[in-house]
Amino acid sequence: MSAPTYPATAEPQTTPPRRRSRLRTDALFFLIALTVLVVDQITKALVRNNLDYGESWPNEDWFLTITNISNSGAAFGILQGQTFFLVMTSLVGVAAIVLYYIFPPMEHGVLRIALALQLGGACGNLLDRIRTGEVTDWIDFRHWPAFNVADSCITIGVVTILWFFLISEGDRMRSPPHTDSEGA
Numbered sequence: 259m260s261a262p263t264y265p266a267t268a269e270p271q272t273t274p275p276r277r278r279s280r281l282r283t284d285a286l287f288f289l290i291a292l293t294v295l296v297v298d299q300i301t302k303a304l305v306r307n308n309l310d311y312g313e314s315w316p317n318e319d320w321f322l323t324i325t326n327i328s329n330s331g332a333a334f335g336i337l338q339g340q341t342f343f344l345v346m347t348s349l350v351g352v353a354a355i356v357l358y359y360i361f362p363p364m365e366h367g368v369l370r371i372a373l374a375l376q377l378g379g380a381c382g383n384l385l386d387r388i389r390t391g392e393v394t395d396w397i398d399f400r401h402w403p404a405f406n407v408a409d410s411c412i413t414i415g416v417v418t419i420l421w422f423f424l425i426s427e428g429d430r431m432r433s434p435p436h437t438d439s440e441g442a
Contacts, residue, residue, distance in 0.1 A: 270276040287359065287374045294378025298407040314398065325398040330391060336405050341391045348384040352377065368422050376415035383409035390415065 309315060309326040316323065331338035355377045359370070383406075386393040395404035 283370065283394050287370050287377075290371060290374035291378035291381065294375055294407065294411045295381045295385070298379065298382035298411070301407050302382075302386065302396065305396040306394055309396075318400070321400065323398045323400070324396050325404055326393045327398065327404045328390075328392040329404075330393075333409070341387055345384065345387050348380055348387065352380050352384065355380065366422070368418060372415040372418035372422070374415075375378035375418075376412040379411035379415070382406075383410075 270319060305324060305326050309324065311326050311328070314323040314325040321375075329335060329338075330341060332340075337344060355373055359373050383393050393406065393408075395406050395409070397406060397410070398404040
């Protein structure tokens with residue numbers, strides 16, 4: 259009786275180039291979001307630790323000051339004290355950003371960066387709301403509501419996406435209509 263024969267072991271599988279590219283793209287997306295989150299949290303901590311609540315630096319005569327302000331509401335101070343509602347809507351927003359990034363996967367680099375900025379900003383403000391029930395705002399232009407790094411990144415992300423789709427839609431509308439040559 260002869261010994262059973264087994265098929266030769268296959269060569270080690272390597273990650274296909276397309277998958278490696280997707281992994282690299284995903285890593286960059288989450289690295290940008292994480293960077294925004296970290297910078298946002300560090301700047302807020304620096305402001306809270308170095309300025310008393312309501313204190314401004316250098317002083318209120320300047321056009322732009324760093325002011326330690328808290329906001330228990332949403333943008334422009336609306337929905338004050340609605341922390342539970344804002345936490346829930348932030349969680350939905352974070353999930354929507356991740357799902358929109360994944361399904362369908364965003365192929366254009368500008369859109370991926372814009373979504374990463376929004377994700378990092380949304381997570382930064384969400385973390386504040388969960389931890390303290392309010393968000394620390396510190397960039398103060400005096401004639402505009404104070405904001406922070408997270409707010410800035412969310413706004414830049416939204417404006418970038420709107421700009422991208424307006425430009426791409428404008429290009430599509432300016433291009434000649436596509437005709438089907440087989441139907442003639």
